[in-house]
Amino acid sequence: MNAPRTAAELPVVVVGAGPVGLAAAAHLVERGLRPLVLERGAAAGAAVREWGHVRLFSTWAELTDEAAEKLLAPTGWSRPDPAAYPTGGDWAERYLQPLADALGDRVRYGTAVTGVSRAGRDRLVDADREGRPFVVHVATADGGEARLHAHAVIDASGTWTTPSPAGASGLPALGERAAADRVCYRVPDLDDPAVRARYAGRRTAVIGSGASAFTALAGLAELAKADDGAGTQAVWILRRGLSGATYGGGEADRLPARGALGLAAKAAVDQGHAEAVTGFRAEGVERDGDGRLILVSEDGQRLDPVDEVIVLTGFRPDLSFLSELRLDLDIRLQAPVELAPLIDPNQHSCGTVRPHGHRELSHPEQGVYLVGMKSYGRAPTFLALTGYEQVRSVAAALAGDLEAADRVQLTLPETGVCSGGGLPARTESSAFSARSLVTVGGAVTEAGGGGCCGS
Template sequence: MSTTTALPVVVIGAGPIGLAAAAQLLERGLEPLVLEAGTGAGSAVREWGHVRLFSTWSEVVDPAAEQLLTPTGWLRPDGSGYPSGADWVEKYLQPLADALGERVRYDARVTGVSRAGRDRVVDADRAEQPFTVHITGSGGTEERITARAVLDASGTWSTPAPLGGDGLPALGERAGADRIAYRVPDLADPAVRARYAGRRTAVIGSGASAFTALAYLADLAEQVPGTHAVWILRRGLSGSTFGGGEADQLPARGALGLRAKAAVEAGHAGAVTGFRTAAVERDGERLVLTGEDGTRLEPVDEIIGLTGLRPDLSFVGELRLRLDERLQAPAALAPLIDPNVHSCGTVYPHGVKELSHPEAGVFLVGMKSYGRAPTFLAMTGYEQVRSIAASLAGDHESAERVELTLPETGVCGGAGLFDEAEDPTDGGGCCSAPATLRIGAGAPARTGSGGC
């Protein structure tokens, strides 16, 4: 490292965790360089700016970032309020990027990361070489940057999972792309509203994004007759299907699940359970979903696929990463976040130790560190980058002293990757069936299976 200490630490992505990483590095006396493919901070967040987080302002502002912002005259939002994605960008992320100044570069898409002069196979003097980061700028210009370390905070937003139950695009999914969306719809946009108003829409997925879409469509159904949602799940309905409800330590997250439950109970949404999509077929101007068992559902006008997100690992292929074969998360972290075995959303505190790879000096952080696992919280990412910055600065005691208390989801089975339904009459523990709440447009919601 003695030959690379004068080089910057490259951070990929100017989202919440990438910008927090830059602030943490600066606080430690290290020079960050944030590379952002978009034209502004929080490019992915801007795309779901119409959706409200289920975390409060007090939980989505990084302490080091606040220290950097305060001298600029920035005023911290009321900690008890729930920001929308647009609020988060306007009142925090963009001001933070502005405070970092030229340390943030826009229109800089990372296309590859490796060791300078060493491909993945070469061992000789590998650890002594700086990292080389290839970027493409506006107009297709190419550039090569060297770095002492690389933090990949590019997230998973750009790679939504397909509809197919086998993890691959369903037959006909690409051909039906004009009627399929993979995001929570912004019904305040007149063109988007017209797409779903008075129409029958299939919502595929069982996470927070699906809850949000169902709640939005239910609100629309109360205003426009003929609007109806068909909720398609790979598992059965149970008390835990709708989240933690009143047991959730993030109240807005619990309320979100209850809104989805109310949509079903009010008749604004029907539910199809145990259905794994195999094909999407055209039926005139409508689409028909066919399951792996041959079951054909009634035609729908639109499909919203919210089956999760995946990490894009294409540009880090020349690095020696140790990733879990299922979740595509760092191997040491995967057992701590695996939704197949974790109940009630428990996440063991983790930092640089769990996020390290055989390739020393490279880290996947933020939502990307979770791979295909859902229920990521911003405060988890802030603690990750705090620990990594301390380690890069040589303060190993601080790096290993990871202290993090996360709110429990109140959902046994985490993201609900189980096919079998639980007994909804079982009132024990965190998984008792939640009470019904009326759907209201003012209740906080949240986008993405990653949570916040």
Template sequence: MDELPVIVAGAGPVGLAAAAELLERGLEPVVLERGERAGAAVAEWHHVRLFSSWSELVDPAAARLLEPTGWTRPDAAAYPTGREWADAYLRPLAAALGDRVRFGAEVIGVARRGRDRIVDSGREGEPFSVHFRTAGGEERALAKAVIDASGTWPTPNPLGGEGLPAIGERAAADRISYRVPDLAAERARYAGKHVVVAGSGHSALTALTALAGLGDAGTRISWVLRRGGIGHTFGGGEADQLPARGALGLRAKEAVDAGLVTVVTGFRTEAIEHTGGSIALVSADGHRIEAVDEVIALTGFRPELSWLSEIRLELDPTLQAPVALAPLVDPNVHSCGTVYPHGAKELSHPEQNFYLAGMKSYGRAPTFLAQTGYEQVRSIAAALAGDHEAAARVELIMAETGVCGGAGLFDEAEPAAGGCCGAPEPELLTLSAPRAAGS
């Protein structure tokens, strides 16, 4: 199997970093990306600005691959938008990798060649069989290892408070968005309307601060929290070691204090009812939010695992993250600044040489930084190359930013939707009222 490539699912920041790390180790990567360009998911929030700076958003091996191409490294202290991250880094990186990146190729299944998940005999001696769909039909490729860096962006959590869509949620799909709005393109959808924002994480704070700028258009904003109070939702403010993240919390607090946002706590949506020309949200205890025009549900993301049904994964039953990683990313205990770097050991599964990396490795935990993903794939590449000492070594040191998290932050074990550090934020210039992470 030595002549076979390592297949990487996803040409986002972590998937492309994995390819660069593998190439530097003398391993041949093949990246399969269902979108038509690098950073396809990032492109969907092109209008928002990260609260990680460029110094934290470029993988070291990727930079070394890019430098001979004449690539200009962005200002390390600047904070890019999603569009800038893709244009100035992700797409040049994909171009430097050349035909190792295949676009329009959606991975739809992974197995061991000739073996389903229940067969033990000869299993580890067989390569992986990766099935993917292209415009021309279904194809299969063999690999000696697989890194799933496909992320969680396509699978947002529903509005319903049970982890399932609320009764009537699907029927009201035309009034519900699961993304931070791009008000430059969608102003008419929200201006002058009663808009409900659901969620307690930084994506929700981002949406609130953006919508608060529509106050002069008569927009009403209701902020729905499942937890019993606001608590530490606004974060650490000026004490936050990610300054842009702290500033976001402060702006959201200003909007609430100014009366631009009505806060509704302890509300778990059980049903959505159509009432004339609007909808009503009904909670599990019978409370109602009436005359709602639009809902922005920012309640986090979850991994899509169905196409890994023939792979022997060992996942935590609560978070759906690798069992060795789950205690390190439990949102009831950790913020992104107290999730310490980890690698191949914590990301391994009973299926040898198969790894989840990037945001998908965190399962339903929200606290993810791009730097953490880069450290993951550096370690995985070292392990696959047989350099187990380097795989076990921690090469990333991050300042603690625990002001946004820690024990007791998430009342009733409700993770902060969008992530402590992963949620994109609007460009400051777009706001007139009182900024994924990294991935």
């Protein structure tokens, strides 16, 4: 079957039906373009649903997109209280799924993208490259395969499926894979009885220094105070030392819920529910005679055995299905090379980013864009508002309206500290849940959460 040859006949393929992917589709529709959203999960926001128990530290006002709301308006959709803080489950059920439903057959579920290239051209071939459509290979839920063609490709697949390992070198620590039965890479849902039983009364190591780690520490501290949690103890593993910036911006954070989470983590340490081990760079995981885990550092330090390990060291993009495309990515962050200097945590981490759009997100392969959390590569502190502005600009560029595409405006809340983010949970005096989202506030797929921490 021959592929359509004109742009008018071809859709813009959007990879992922998460917050940014669906917003991209809404903006494309608004521009008169035809989106086709490919989602590997069975519903909209499949990744978000995996951390549905986690409460975001952004309000509803910061979690919905303007073009998406216009698309939803005729359906009778009711906008949630803009000042309220939804859980991931709320976000998926009350906004993402209705938005996907409004897009109708423009969204396909159970469809995993396995490869993207130029039709008839691998990454080596120059001849007539830009004149060829994109070819997108997919695997369907029933085990089938298919080939689609596209005018452009917007990859909003996020980083949720590729968490970083415990090893300080960026590789799994020796023995980490073999210890998979006791290692989790998501913030556990401690309201789930089976998950709660896994951690109650046990000693758990939490590796990481960001919002997700704060969330896990706060949750374990609450469990330790509960009747069924006596003996619960956390060991907080930090690759660096403790400082005033370790717990984030606190009351100076312009996202109050994010600042509160860091304060809750600090309280967990101060109250003795969590022991901080600093300057520990994990390189090995061993088992003792009882099957418990012993963490070993690169300099040979061995910690006392723990029952469980929660690894919250960030996420990284899956670039495997884009290997035949000519992408220009920063060698450190794996983010678009023009965007990387704006978000590089080696240079700054105040939670702000200069306005950016299609130009910073473009690649030598014209017509392909990485957006949303995936555009940040390995950098943290991504907010949904960033992704919404990205796809507004990209959609305008694809429609040929470069004036609108270049008119990028973005103002993000600062963390209150320029050396890391932080966040809160519910204490006796806080209105926020102890499971407030702490990885990438108002984030896309990147928050802590997750069913993989089940029994």
